[in-house]
Amino acid sequence: MVLLFNRFFWGVGLLLLTLTLFVPEAFAARALEINDLQHEMVDVDGRSVLRIEIGLNRADASYTVQKDPAKPKHLIVTVQDAKLRSGRTDATLDGSLGRFMTLRAEGQRHVKIMVAFASEVEDQNYAVYMLPADRSAKKPDRLVIDVMTPAVAPAPAFVSPGGIEGVAGHTIVLDPGHGGSDSGAVGPNGAREKDVALEVAQKVRKLLEGAGAHVTMTRTTDRDVYGPNASAGEELQARVNVAERTPGAELFLSIHCNSFSSPTANGTETYAYYGSAAGGRLAYLLQSELLEAGGLQDRGAKEANFYVLKHSSMPAALVELAFISNEREEALLTSQDFQDKMAFAIARGLSRFFGGR
Numbered sequence: 001m002v003l004l005f006n007r008f009f010w011g012v013g014l015l016l017l018t019l020t021l022f023v024p025e026a027f028a029a030r031a032l033e034i035n036d037l038q039h040e041m042v043d044v045d046g047r048s049v050l051r052i053e054i055g056l057n058r059a060d061a062s063y064t065v066q067k068d069p070a071k072p073k074h075l076i077v078t079v080q081d082a083k084l085r086s087g088r089t090d091a092t093l094d095g096s097l098g099r100f101m102t103l104r105a106e107g108q109r110h111v112k113i114m115v116a117f118a119s120e121v122e123d124q125n126y127a128v129y130m131l132p133a134d135r136s137a138k139k140p141d142r143l144v145i146d147v148m149t150p151a152v153a154p155a156p157a158f159v160s161p162g163g164i165e166g167v168a169g170h171t172i173v174l175d176p177g178h179g180g181s182d183s184g185a186v187g188p189n190g191a192r193e194k195d196v197a198l199e200v201a202q203k204v205r206k207l208l209e210g211a212g213a214h215v216t217m218t219r220t221t222d223r224d225v226y227g228p229n230a231s232a233g234e235e236l237q238a239r240v241n242v243a244e245r246t247p248g249a250e251l252f253l254s255i256h257c258n259s260f261s262s263p264t265a266n267g268t269e270t271y272a273y274y275g276s277a278a279g280g281r282l283a284y285l286l287q288s289e290l291l292e293a294g295g296l297q298d299r300g301a302k303e304a305n306f307y308v309l310k311h312s313s314m315p316a317a318l319v320e321l322a323f324i325s326n327e328r329e330e331a332l333l334t335s336q337d338f339q340d341k342m343a344f345a346i347a348r349g350l351s352r353f354f355g356g357r
Helices: 002-021 193-210 232-244 277-294 327-333 336-355
Strands: 032-044 047-056 063-068 071-079 082-084 088-092 098-106 110-117 125-131 141-148 171-176 214-217 251-258 268-273 298-304 316-323
Touching: 032 088, 032 098, 047 098, 063 298, 071 141, 082 098, 082 110, 110 141, 125 277, 171 193, 171 232, 193 214, 193 251, 193 336, 232 251, 251 277, 251 336, 268 277, 277 298, 277 316, 277 336, 316 327, 327 336
Parallel strands: 032 082, 125 298, 171 214, 171 251, 251 316, 268 298
Antiparallel strands: 032 047, 047 141, 063 071, 071 110, 088 098, 098 110, 125 141, 268 316
8 A cells, every 4th residue: 555655656746747847838938039020111290211120029128229339320229138030130221211230149148230320320310119019910019210301391380288189187297407506508698408498398387287287397496306516316316206206197208408519519309218118109209299390400319328217117208409509509499489389399299198199
């Protein structure tokens, strides 16, 4: 009897060991795999867009975006913990916006995607973001790189808040950059970034609240958010804290003016945090609306490691309206007409974000 029991339990143990050694592949975590590459020219709001779609077998891809310092026309997107199904992929692009691209295994764990633009990355308008699988179109989860032409539509006149839909009931946090002891950048004729940022943010707030949104601002007057003489980290974290402590906050937007040592630097650009799909979409929509309204050079919807973007738990973006260091754009930034246009453009971008347009 004892011998029979021993044989029985020995047999069960062998069966369990066999099941452990031969776990079906379906139960193991799937490695992130790049399995498709498509590119085409599409029309988006009257603008030509080179759309590159890189198919993935999972939706939770993590990636970084950077310029190649040795080759200013090359954009590098590195997909983390991923592999190529075929090991090497090349594609010749349309030529007017992009010339070619390559996909290569980067060591044992990453895949590097290089897109050669027709012009320098710094001057080109582009966006990098994730899109979920579209079963009806037979498309998998995918990483998208959009390369765009500048907006060609003339800047519209300021219109009433009635043109903003989709924000009613949503809670938005606006962050006017700098303030108090920190003037931000100062233009050649004395315009201060902190003043422009606050004035535009107040106009955006009025438009959004007129359309039914709930708006919180990190500051409503010329003051430091944390307090005078705070460190940069303390001040930036204080702005993030306002958003994180706002009940039901769904979106964080920081408003700034750009500046550069060269007085000829010009244009509009918008940023999201690296790898944030929602932030990337938000930045792209805001950039599109700002370009249409302001008519300035398109410097792109980009990704950056800005503190307020990195540490926000909600979709976040940072807009650089124009260069306050450029005398012509400084004059625009201080004009009520241009501020009105920028404010409405931001409200329109937020409307499209919440409305899924």
